[in-house]
Amino acid sequence: MDSAALLKAMKKIVDPDRILHNELERRLYSYDSSFLSVRGRYCPDIVVLPRSTAEVSGIMAFACKNGIPVTPRGAGSGETCGCVPARGGIVMDLSGWDTVEEVDVPNMQALVRPGVVHSRLNEHLARFGLFFPPDPGSTRMCTLGGMVANNSSGMRAVKYGTTEQYILGLEVVLPDGEVIVTGGQNCRSLKNASGINLTKIFVGSEGTLGVITLIRLRVWPRPRARGIAMACFDRLEQAPEAVLDVYRAGILPSGIEILDQSAIAAVNLYRPETNLPPVEAILLFEVDGNPASVEWEGREIEEIMKKNGAAVEWSTDPQRMAALWQGRSVVAAAAARLRPDGTRVFAGEDVCVPLGRVAEALRKIKDLGRQYDIVVVAYGHIGDGNIHTALVIDPDNPDEVARLDRLVDEIHRLAIDLGGTTTGEHGVGMVRSAYSPLEHGNALETMRRIKEALDPRGVMNPGKIYHPW
Amino acid sequence: MSASIKLDAKEEYLKKCVRCGQCRYVCPVLAEAGREPASPRGKVYLAGLLQKGEISPGRQAERILSLCLTCGACAAECPSGLPVDRIIKAARALTAEARPYSPHRLIFRQIFARQHLLGSFPAFAAALKKLADPWLGLAPGKPARSRIPVISVPENRKPRLKVGYFLGCATNHLLPEVALSTVRVLRHLGCEVITPPSHCCGLPLETAGERDLARRLLDENRRIFGSFGLDAVVTDCSSCSHHLTENGFGLHSQPVYEFSEFLAGVLNPPRPSRELEGGAVACHDPCHLRYGRKLGGRILQVLDLIPGIAPVEIPGGSACCGGGGTFSLKHRALSAGILGRYAARIKSSGAQRVATACPSCTIQLDRGLKASGISVCHPAQLFYASYGLSG
Numbered sequence: 001m002d003s004a005a006l007l008k009a010m011k012k013i014v015d016p017d018r019i020l021h022n023e024l025e026r027r028l029y030s031y032d033s034s035f036l037s038v039r040g041r042y043c044p045d046i047v048v049l050p051r052s053t054a055e056v057s058g059i060m061a062f063a064c065k066n067g068i069p070v071t072p073r074g075a076g077s078g079e080t081c082g083c084v085p086a087r088g089g090i091v092m093d094l095s096g097w098d099t100v101e102e103v104d105v106p107n108m109q110a111l112v113r114p115g116v117v118h119s120r121l122n123e124h125l126a127r128f129g130l131f132f133p134p135d136p137g138s139t140r141m142c143t144l145g146g147m148v149a150n151n152s153s154g155m156r157a158v159k160y161g162t163t164e165q166y167i168l169g170l171e172v173v174l175p176d177g178e179v180i181v182t183g184g185q186n187c188r189s190l191k192n193a194s195g196i197n198l199t200k201i202f203v204g205s206e207g208t209l210g211v212i213t214l215i216r217l218r219v220w221p222r223p224r225a226r227g228i229a230m231a232c233f234d235r236l237e238q239a240p241e242a243v244l245d246v247y248r249a250g251i252l253p254s255g256i257e258i259l260d261q262s263a264i265a266a267v268n269l270y271r272p273e274t275n276l277p278p279v280e281a282i283l284l285f286e287v288d289g290n291p292a293s294v295e296w297e298g299r300e301i302e303e304i305m306k307k308n309g310a311a312v313e314w315s316t317d318p319q320r321m322a323a324l325w326q327g328r329s330v331v332a333a334a335a336a337r338l339r340p341d342g343t344r345v346f347a348g349e350d351v352c353v354p355l356g357r358v359a360e361a362l363r364k365i366k367d368l369g370r371q372y373d374i375v376v377v378a379y380g381h382i383g384d385g386n387i388h389t390a391l392v393i394d395p396d397n398p399d400e401v402a403r404l405d406r407l408v409d410e411i412h413r414l415a416i417d418l419g420g421t422t423t424g425e426h427g428v429g430m431v432r433s434a435y436s437p438l439e440h441g442n443a444l445e446t447m448r449r450i451k452e453a454l455d456p457r458g459v460m461n462p463g464k465i466y467h468p469w
Numbered sequence: 470m471s472a473s474i475k476l477d478a479k480e481e482y483l484k485k486c487v488r489c490g491q492c493r494y495v496c497p498v499l500a501e502a503g504r505e506p507a508s509p510r511g512k513v514y515l516a517g518l519l520q521k522g523e524i525s526p527g528r529q530a531e532r533i534l535s536l537c538l539t540c541g542a543c544a545a546e547c548p549s550g551l552p553v554d555r556i557i558k559a560a561r562a563l564t565a566e567a568r569p570y571s572p573h574r575l576i577f578r579q580i581f582a583r584q585h586l587l588g589s590f591p592a593f594a595a596a597l598k599k600l601a602d603p604w605l606g607l608a609p610g611k612p613a614r615s616r617i618p619v620i621s622v623p624e625n626r627k628p629r630l631k632v633g634y635f636l637g638c639a640t641n642h643l644l645p646e647v648a649l650s651t652v653r654v655l656r657h658l659g660c661e662v663i664t665p666p667s668h669c670c671g672l673p674l675e676t677a678g679e680r681d682l683a684r685r686l687l688d689e690n691r692r693i694f695g696s697f698g699l700d701a702v703v704t705d706c707s708s709c710s711h712h713l714t715e716n717g718f719g720l721h722s723q724p725v726y727e728f729s730e731f732l733a734g735v736l737n738p739p740r741p742s743r744e745l746e747g748g749a750v751a752c753h754d755p756c757h758l759r760y761g762r763k764l765g766g767r768i769l770q771v772l773d774l775i776p777g778i779a780p781v782e783i784p785g786g787s788a789c790c791g792g793g794g795t796f797s798l799k800h801r802a803l804s805a806g807i808l809g810r811y812a813a814r815i816k817s818s819g820a821q822r823v824a825t826a827c828p829s830c831t832i833q834l835d836r837g838l839k840a841s842g843i844s845v846c847h848p849a850q851l852f853y854a855s856y857g858l859s860g
Contacts, residue, residue: 076505117494
C-alpha cells in the first residue's frame with residue numbers, strides 16, 4: 001500500500017495529531033537498546049499513537065485486511081529488536097497511553113494501560129501500601145506493556161518471580177481486530193483454573209499474537225523493612241557455593257547479585273569513591289520483610305558468608321545500604337569505562353544458567369572474551385543464574401564487530417550447552433531468534449501453530465521469535 | 470553531506486548512547502508529547518545521523534531538535550554521562566548553519582547581539598511593552614539598565630567586596646524590579662556593585678544554534694567585566710549563571726555566582742528584621758540552577774533567613790515549568806501542558822507565593838498561577854522588602 005493511502009486510512013481511525021509519517025520521525029522508531037537495531041535500517045512506514053482499545057482494534061482490522069505488518073512498542077528500552085519493525089509497516093507507540101485505571105485495594109489488584117512506566121506504577125501503589133514486585137533494572141523507563149510482552153523480571157525474581165506470576169488477566173486486541181479479555185471477562189479473583197490459561201500465552205509473546213491494551217495485575221503488600229549484606233570473595237568459585245549455603249539455611253533473600261573482577265574494576269573507575277575491594281567476586285544480598293525477620297536473616301547471611309571465607313558487612317541503615325548497593329546500581333553504566341574509547345553494546349547480554357553452573361559459565365565467558373579480544377564485564381542475578389555480560393567494543397570498527405558476532409554466538413550456545421537459556425529476562429526478538437530451534441526443538445513448531453492460528457496473515461510483529469530474521 | 474557535532478573535541482559522545490531510554494523518565498517535553506521524537510534519546514540519535522551525514526539538516530530535523538527545553542534533566546539522569554542538552558544545542562547549530570540566510574535567523578541574531586542598544590530606542594521599548602502587556606501579562610517599566618548606575622557604592626562605609634552585576638536581557642527588559650532589588654540588596658550588604666554595559670550572556674543564541682555569535686558575546690562580556698578588577702560577578706538569573714559558568718566565563722579572578730549562591734556562600738548576610746506577610750512561600754528551583762549549576766535547594770536556604778517566611782514544599786518537588794525561553798513561543802501548547810501539570814502541584818502546596826530565580830520561569834509560572842492569586846517573585850525582592858530598603 002502506498003504511503004498516502006496508508007496515511008489516509010490511519011487518519012480515519014486516529015486523530016491526525018497522533019500520526020507520525022515524515023521520514024525523520026519514522027526513523028526514530030527504528031531502534032531499541034540492542035546493537036542490532038542500529039546496524040540495520042528498520043524504518044516503519046507510519047507511526048500511530050492509539051489511545052483507546054477501539055483505535056487499536058480499528059488499526060489491527062485495517063492492517064490485517066491489507067496484510068500490513070504492525071509492531072507494538074512501549075518505551076523502546078528492550079535489547080532484542082522486539083519493538084523494531086523488521087518488515088516496516090505500522091508501529092504502534094503505546095508509551096503515551098499511560099493511565100492507571102484502577103487500584104482495587106480490597107482485591108489486591110490494579111488495572112493499567114500498557115504505557116504505564118514501572119516505577120511510576122510503584123510510586124502510585126506506594127500510596128496504598130502496595131507494590132508490584134517484578135523489578136527490572138529499567139524500572140525508570142520500561143512500560144508495563146513491554147514487561148508483559150517480554151515476561152520481564154529483575155533483581156528480586158529470586159524471591160518474587162517474574163512478571164507472568166502477577167498477571168491476572170489481559171485485554172488483548174487480536175491481529176484481526178477482535179477484542180478479548182483473558183483470565184475471565186468480569187473476573188476479579190486472584191486464582192482462576194477455568195479453561196486454557198490464555199493469559200500465559202500472551203505473556204512473553206513479544207507482540208506477536210496481539211496488542212495488549214489493558215493489564216489486570218496482582219499487587220502485594222509493601223515490605224516494611226529491608227537490609228543489605230555485601231560479601232567479598234578472593235576466588236570466584238566461592239561465591240556460588242556461598243549462595244547455595246544461604247538457600248540451604250532456609251533463607252530466601254529478595255535479591256542476590258554478583259559483580260565479578262571486571263565489574264568491580266569498572267565500578268572503581270567510574271566512581272572511585274565507591275572503593276570496592278579488588279577481589280574476584282562481590283555478592284550483594286537484599287533481604288526484605290518485617291524488621292525482626294530482616295535483622296535475623298541478615299545476621300544469618302553474615303555468618304554463612306564468614307564461614308565461606310568472605311569479608312562481609314550487613315546494614316539496615318538507609319545511607320549505608322545505598323553505599324553498599326552503589327556498585328551494583330552503577331555497574332551497567334560503568335562497564336564502558338574499562339575501555340575509554342569503547343561503547344557498551346547490548347548483544348548476548350542475558351543468558352541464564354542452572355544455579356550449580358554459574359561459576360563455570362562466568363569462567364568460560366571470560367575465556368571467550370579473551371579469545372576474541374573483547375572486553376567482557378560480568379554481573380547479574382546470581383540468585384537465579386541470570387548473568388548479564390556487558391560487551392565493550394568500538395562499534396565503528398568492522399573487525400571488532402565481526403569478532404563480537406562470533407563471541408555472542410558462542411555465549412548463547414554456551415548457555416544452552418550448560419542447560420540454560422539464551423535469555424533470562426530480556427526476550428528473543430530478532431537478536432536470539434536463530435537459537436529458538438536449538439532451545440525448543442519441536443516445541444517451536446507448536447509455538448508456530450499457535451501463532452498461525454491467531455495471526456494467519458502474519459501481520460503481528462513479524463520477524464521475531466519463530467523464524468530467524 | 471558530512472557534518473560535525475563538535476563538543477569540546479569529544480565527538481565520541483554520540484557513540485556512547487546505548488539508547489537505554491532512561492532519559493525518557495525525566496524529560497518534561499516527552500511527558501507532555503508522549504512520542505519518541507520528543508525524547509532526549511531520539512534527538513541524540515538524530516544528532517548521530519546528522520554527524521554521519523545520513524540525513525541533511527533540513528526543516529524536519531530542525532523541528533524535532535526544537536522539541537527540547539535544554540533543562541538538562543536528561544544529562545543529569547544519563548547513565549552513560551552524555552551531556553545530552555549540549556549535544557542537542559550542537560546539533561541545532563548544524564541545522565542553523567545549513568540556513569545561513571534565513572530571515573528568522575538574521576533577525577534573531579540581531580536582537581540578541583544588540584539588545585543592550587535596543588533598550589535605548591523608544592520604538593523598541595514601546596513594541597516590547599505592547600507585546601509584554603497582553604501576552605506575557607507583564608507591565609515592565611523602563612529597562613533596568615537605564616535606572617541602575619554603573620557604579621553603586623554602599624552608603625557610609627567602605628565596600629567589603631567589589632562585585633560585577635551581570636544584568637540579563639530578560640531581567641533588564643521584562644523584570645526590571647528584580648534587577649533593582651538585586652543591586653540594592655548587594656549594596657546594602659556592603660558590596661560595591663558595578664553594572665557595566667554588558668551584552669546578552671549568549672544562552673538564547675547558543676540554544677538556537679548560534680554558537681559563533683554566542684562565543685563572541687561571551688568574549689566581549691569577559692573583556693568588559695575584566696576591566697574592572699572585580700572580586701566576583703553576580704547575576705540574579707539562573708540561566709545566565711549556568712551559561713557563563715559552563716562556558717568558563719569566570720575562570721580567572723572573578724568567579725560567577727548566582728544571587729542565592731552568593732548570599733549563602735560568600736556574604737553570609739545578617740537576618741533581616743522586617744517580618745513579611747503572606748509567608749507561605751514555595752521555592753521553585755529553575756532547571757538551570759538545579760541541573761546546570763547543581764544548586765538545588767539554595768533558594769530555600771537563603772529564604773530561611775527572612776522572618777515571616779514559612780517555606781512550603783511543592784508535592785513531588787521542583788520541576789520544569791515549560792518556559793525554556795523561546796520554547797514557550799515556539800511550542801505554546803506543549804509549554805502550556807507542562808505548565809498546567811506543574812501549576813496544579815504548586816497550587817496544592819498551599820503556597821501564597823513562589824520564589825524563583827529565573828526570568829523565564831517567573832513569567833511562565835506567573836501565567837499559570839496568577840488566576841489562583843499566587844504571586845511569583847525573586848529572592849532578591851524578598852530580601853529587599855525584609856531589609857526595608859528603598860530608592
